[in-house]
Amino acid sequence: MSIDPELLKILACPLDKAPVELRGDRIVCTQCHRAYPIRDGIPVMLIDEAELPV
Amino acid sequence: MTFFDAAAYERFMGRWSRRLAPLLIDFAGVREGDRVLDVGSGTGSLALELTATRRVEVVGIDPSAAFIEHARTRAAGRPVRFDIGDAQALPYEDASFDTSLALLVINHIPDPRKAASEMRRVTRRGGRIAAAVWDYGEGMTMLRAFWDAAVALDPAAEPRHERHMPYCRRNQLSTLWAESGLQEIEETALVIPMEFASFDALWAPFLKGQGPGGAYVASLTPDRRQALRERLRQELSAGDSDQPIRIDARAWAVRGNTPQR
Numbered sequence: 001m002s003i004d005p006e007l008l009k010i011l012a013c014p015l016d017k018a019p020v021e022l023r024g025d026r027i028v029c030t031q032c033h034r035a036y037p038i039r040d041g042i043p044v045m046l047i048d049e050a051e052l053p054v
Numbered sequence: 055m056t057f058f059d060a061a062a063y064e065r066f067m068g069r070w071s072r073r074l075a076p077l078l079i080d081f082a083g084v085r086e087g088d089r090v091l092d093v094g095s096g097t098g099s100l101a102l103e104l105t106a107t108r109r110v111e112v113v114g115i116d117p118s119a120a121f122i123e124h125a126r127t128r129a130a131g132r133p134v135r136f137d138i139g140d141a142q143a144l145p146y147e148d149a150s151f152d153t154s155l156a157l158l159v160i161n162h163i164p165d166p167r168k169a170a171s172e173m174r175r176v177t178r179r180g181g182r183i184a185a186a187v188w189d190y191g192e193g194m195t196m197l198r199a200f201w202d203a204a205v206a207l208d209p210a211a212e213p214r215h216e217r218h219m220p221y222c223r224r225n226q227l228s229t230l231w232a233e234s235g236l237q238e239i240e241e242t243a244l245v246i247p248m249e250f251a252s253f254d255a256l257w258a259p260f261l262k263g264q265g266p267g268g269a270y271v272a273s274l275t276p277d278r279r280q281a282l283r284e285r286l287r288q289e290l291s292a293g294d295s296d297q298p299i300r301i302d303a304r305a306w307a308v309r310g311n312t313p314q315r
Contacts, residue, residue, distance in 0.1 A: 007135060010113075010150040014143035036145075042122055044138045045115075045145035 007043075015047050026051070059264075060097050060124035066264035068097050071158050073246040074186060074305055075103040078157050081242060081307050082184035084108060088152040091115065093141045093173060094159025098125025098134075105132040113151070115139045141169040149178040156185040158305070160227070161219045170234040177312050183236060184309040185227055186244060191217030193304025195290075196248060196256065200267050203285035207278070214270055227308035236310030244307050250299040253292040257283055 011020050011027065018031030026035040027043055034050035036043060078100070084090060088110045092101045095114025098121075104112050112134040116122050122136045129136075139145045141156070141163050154173040163169045173183050188194040190201075194216075201215040221227055228241045250256040263272045271279060292299055 004135065010146050011137070012145055012147045014139060014145040017147065019147070020145075039119070039138075040123070042119070042126070042136060042138055043145070044119075046117065046138060046140060047143060 011043065011045070014045050015050075060118075060121050062262055062264050063121075064097055064124075066259040066262065066268065068099060070246065070248055070303055071096075072099040072103070074244055074303075075100045075157060076107065077244040077246070078155060078184060078186045078307055079104060079107070081244065082153060082155055082182055082309055084110060084153050084155075084182075086110070089113070089150070091144075091146070091151040091154040091173070091176060093144075093154060093156040093169065094162065095125055095136060096121050096157075096159070098128045098136075100155060100157045101125065101129055101134045101136075102132065105129070105134055113137065113146075115141070115144065117141075142172060143168075144172040144176050146176040148175055149181075150176050151181065152178060153182045153184070155183075158186060158188060160185055160187050160221045160230075166221065166230060167233065170230055170236075174234050174236060174312050179312055180314045181312050182309060183231070183312065184307065186305045186307040187219070187221045187227060188216075189224075189243070189304040189306055190219050190222040193243070193245070193302065194222075195301040195303060197267065199289040199301075200260065200286055203282055203289045204267075204270060207281055207285055211270065214266055216266060222306070224306055227306055231308050231310040234310075235313065237313055239308060239310040241306060241308045244305045246303050246305075248301050248303050252296045253287055253290070253299060254296075256290070256292075256299055257286065 013029035016031050020027045028035045033053035036045050036050050086109050090110050090112045092114040095116045101112045101114045114136045142165050154177045160166045197216050204211045228239050231239045260268050260271045
């Protein structure tokens with residue numbers, strides 16, 4: 001899954017606007033730990049589609 | 055409103071919004087080297103026009119995966135990338151962009167104030183934010199005439215008339231921009247010509263179920279559909295002969311700057 005590192009610099013959690021980091025095939029909020037999926041190389045940054053931390 | 059069929063949307067309205075894109079870009083004053091956010095990027099017309107005419111970097115965001123896929127295909131090889139996301143909860147850090155634009159999307163966002171506030175947040179200090187909406191009640195001739203014809207035949211269609219869109223009149227976008235704390239606000243009319251080879255070429259897309267107009271046509275019996283077709287022909291003063299039609303479509307555009315500090 002190729003995600004441009006430049007992109008991660010400006011991406012933030014849509015809920016709390018905290019920085020995010022790439023973990024495997026997900027983009028994870030460093031604050032609330034919601035995990036946003038990447039589908040076909042496109043980040044799906046919708047709060048409703050995020051996985052909540054268990 | 056749900057836009058699920060990107061190709062059908064292109065044939066109905068996308069080809070006209072594409073003509074509006076360069077006018078909005080010029081009015082917004084997008085500069086060389088800018089990083090631009092395209093909010094509600096849809097089928098990608100604004101992002102394509104931006105990168106075709108300027109050395110800019112564009113990020114497009116839209117909630118529809120189908121539209122993003124269509125836009126990404128069109129924009130292959132350009133300095134454009136796309137995210138799936140919500141204009142009311144933008145997934146970007148503060149001050150990430152020089153310019154944020156929204157072409158014909160404000161009326162499709164449930165809470166436009168939240169979207170304007172988010173556009174302000176992700177735009178740097180002293181950056182530019184601009185948007186445009188169709189003048190549904192008047193200068194967007196095709197849709198205005200369509201709904202005037204529909205309501206003349208069926209007064210119950212009145213609530214569906216797109217002139218009831220929350221943002222479609224002069225000064226409405228300026229008010230939204232002022233409420234969002236933007237400065238040096240200016241509004242203008244952007245006008246594009248719409249040409250059709252014949253009245254039927256104008257009418258045909260309404261039969262495809264696209265947009266509120268197409269949905270309304272799909273709800274009619276064949277007789278009433280035919281009556282609406284004839285009424286619209288009269289509204290547009292399109293004669294019986296197969297003459298080309300040229301009408302104007304007007305949009306209102308606003309621009310404003312984020313505060314310097």
